[in-house]
Amino acid sequence: MKPEDLEALLLDRALGELSPAVRELLDEYLMGNPDATRHADTLTATLQLARQAVALPPEMPQRPLEMDTLRRARQTWRWRRLKRETLRLAACAVLGLALGWYAHASRPAPVLAQTSRPEPADVRTIPAEASSGGAVAAPRFWSLAKLQAEQRSRPASASHQESHYQLQWDSPMKMPRVVEEKL
Amino acid sequence: MDAPVNQLEELYREMGPALLAYFRRQPALAVAAEDLLQDTFMRALQRMDRLRASVSPRAYLYGIARHVGLDALRRQRPTEAVDEQTHVAVPDTGEDARLEPLRAAIAGLPAAQRETLLLKLQHELSYEEIAEVLAIPVGTVRSRLHHAVLRLRETINPKLNSP
Numbered sequence: 048m049k050p051e052d053l054e055a056l057l058l059d060r061a062l063g064e065l066s067p068a069v070r071e072l073l074d075e076y077l078m079g080n081p082d083a084t085r086h087a088d089t090l091t092a093t094l095q096l097a098r099q100a101v102a103l104p105p106e107m108p109q110r111p112l113e114m115d116t117l118r119r120a121r122q123t124w125r126w127r128r129l130k131r132e133t134l135r136l137a138a139c140a141v142l143g144l145a146l147g148w149y150a151h152a153s154r155p156a157p158v159l160a161q162t163s164r165p166e167p168a169d170v171r172t173i174p175a176e177a178s179s180g181g182a183v184a185a186p187r188f189w190s191l192a193k194l195q196a197e198q199r200s201r202p203a204s205a206s207h208q209e210s211h212y213q214l215q216w217d218s219p220m221k222m223p224r225v226v227e228e229k230l
Numbered sequence: 231m232d233a234p235v236n237q238l239e240e241l242y243r244e245m246g247p248a249l250l251a252y253f254r255r256q257p258a259l260a261v262a263a264e265d266l267l268q269d270t271f272m273r274a275l276q277r278m279d280r281l282r283a284s285v286s287p288r289a290y291l292y293g294i295a296r297h298v299g300l301d302a303l304r305r306q307r308p309t310e311a312v313d314e315q316t317h318v319a320v321p322d323t324g325e326d327a328r329l330e331p332l333r334a335a336i337a338g339l340p341a342a343q344r345e346t347l348l349l350k351l352q353h354e355l356s357y358e359e360i361a362e363v364l365a366i367p368v369g370t371v372r373s374r375l376h377h378a379v380l381r382l383r384e385t386i387n388p389k390l391n392s393p
Contacts, residue, residue: 058376062350064357093383098351099325100332101255108250110264112242117235117275124276 048076053083061090194225234278238271241287248353249295255352258306259299266302270295289359292349296363328386335385343378346371 056073059065065073077084191214198212216223249270253263273294274281284290336344349360357375361368 055372055376058379059372061379062375064372089383089387090379093379093386094351096326096328096332096386097336097347097379097382100329101336101348101351103251103255103352106247106250106254108242108246108264108267110268112239112246112271113268114235114239116268117238117272120272121235121275 054086057083057087057090060087061094189223194223198225234275238275238278241274241291242271245288245291249291252292252295252353253299255348256299259302262302266295266298269298273298285362286359289355289362292353292355292359293363293365331385332382335382339378339381343374343381346374347378350375 056065056069060070060073077087194214211228213226213228214223215226246267250263250267253259253266259266270291274291277294281287281290336347339347346360346364349355349363355363357368357371360371364371
């Protein structure tokens with residue numbers, strides 16, 4: 048055992064802070080170590096003297112515990128505590144209401160949902176050129192430039208002037224369509 | 231009728247003398263010891279829930295008494311305050327000659343060590359109880375006590391060495 052560990056144990060022993068099991072083990076160790084026993088004895092003697100040096104006989108209090116004062120004080124504290132808790136609750140309620148009102152007031156006006164349905168798109172299909180009789184049927188190839196040129200060649204009506212056209216091509220296997228959306 | 235007050239009255243009967251002695255042993259507080267004792271129990275009543283929850287009601291009451299004493303010392307004017315609390319001469323003609331130097335040695339200990347030592351020697355509090363009274367770790371209590379006891383041992387037996 049290290050000397051510092053032994054000394055700490057001896058001090059705990061002298062101060063009465065060792066558990067019975069540890070104390071028993073230490074006592075067994077001390078029986079085989081006269082030097083350590085001597086050291087333990089000096090510590091015990093020192094503490095006995097120190098107890099004598101600071102000892103004063105305990106004396107009974109002259110006054111009994113002031114029960115009435117304590118009871119009155121207790122009532123006062125209860126009342127104060129109740130008042131404090133009530134005030135806290137009221138403060139919380141006021142704060143909650145104020146925050147709720149503020150949140151309600153500062154919320155932006157709701158945007159009305161657009162209920163009117165958009166007018167159905169005017170879907171037109173590209174006329175098949177092959178339907179023209181006589182000549183060899185033109186190939187059914189198409190191009191954007193061709194479609195635009197065809198669109199331009201159509202007579203402009205009053206309603207068409209305010210229309211917006213959109214090319215709609217759903218699948219490469221199908222012909223594209225020009226969709227007219229009236230503004 | 232009022233259970234906490236009755237419980238406190240029981241504690242007063244049990245602990246009153248020891249706590250009164252605790253105040254009486256501090257010269258600066260000795261005169262007002264009875265009032266301080268009443269204050270201690272008044273404060274304890276205010277915190278009955280903590281008293282019930284404490285590891286040791288005894289240690290908890292000593293802790294309150296300590297704070298009541300410190301507050302009283304703060305309220306006193308500086309000229310009235312007596313700094314050291316221990317060196318109380320006991321008029322006893324047949325006492326051991328080593329006691330007086332030992333009292334001087336205790337009075338000369340650092341305040342923290344002295345306070346811890348007195349709680350141990352005068353009031354027989356355990357390490358855990360002292361730790362609760364002083365609101366410090368148990369290891370610190372142990373260390374303070376070990377240093378204090380070794381110093382006192384050197385006072386009595388200057389030539390002794392550690393094992």
